[in-house]
Amino acid sequence: MRIDILTIFPEMFSSVLSTSICGKAIERGILNVYTHNIRDYAQSKHKNTDDYPFGGGAGMVMLAQPIFDCIEAVKQLESDKTPHIVFLTPRGKTLTQSKVQDLAKHEWLILLCGHYEGVDERVMSLVDEEISIGDYVLTGGEIPAMVVLDCVSRYVDGVLGSSESLGDESFTLFGGLLEYPQYTRPAEFRGMNVPDVLLSGNHAQINKWRRQQAIIKTAENRPDLLEKVQLSEEEKALIESILKK
DSSP: OEEEEEESOGGGGTTTTTSHHHHHHHHTTSOEEEEEEGGGGOOSTTOOOEEOOTTOOSSOEEOHHHHHHHHHHHHGGGTTSOOEEEEEEEEEEEOOHHHHHHHHTOSEEEEEEOBTTOBOGGGGGGOSEEEESSSSOOSBSHHHHHHHHHHHHTTSTTSSSOGGGGGSSTTTBTTTBOOOOOOOSOSEETTEEOOHHHHSOOHHHHHHHHHHHHHHHHHHHOGGGGGGSOOOHHHHHHHHHHHHO
């Protein structure tokens, strides 16, 4: 998979692209990630990438010209392929696990990082979709781009050590529940013990316990997710008792 990141702060990505799972995937050639400085494509004397908005208002707006030229230049790097272009912006659709899986199906992503008060709207003629990582505003699209990169790369074959990890985590577990509590050695730590069922070796009982704990955690933290999960009458009663508390 190829991912190109368009930004005026490419240096922000240096540590992300050289460490952890993402860095290892790049080193092994499983993932190809490149950053491009939008400022390099500015035609103005001082290489500025922003200007005052028409109609007035606070802040600055990113110019269309450098972004257009940057996108067009990057597209020429793989002229036989068509990239899926994503603009990271607070006004975009919220990033979900389902959306991450959709993005991972693309062979080539271009992530455009906005900054200041936004970008010239004419840039949207080149964009396939706008994505937000949450209902809050950041100073730029660089951190959201890192989030998308990290989420999507996990679905690229060979990036994770075990493909089973993808199905055994929050939002994909048991049809959309949050992840259940996890424990490792030692079995007793500072007076706190691992639940006996996890030490029993009874996999049927362990799976039942994990699902129950996932339901409890979801009811406590994200009850909205329960609307899409198929539940037994016993599980519905458990949720009702949790919500009452």
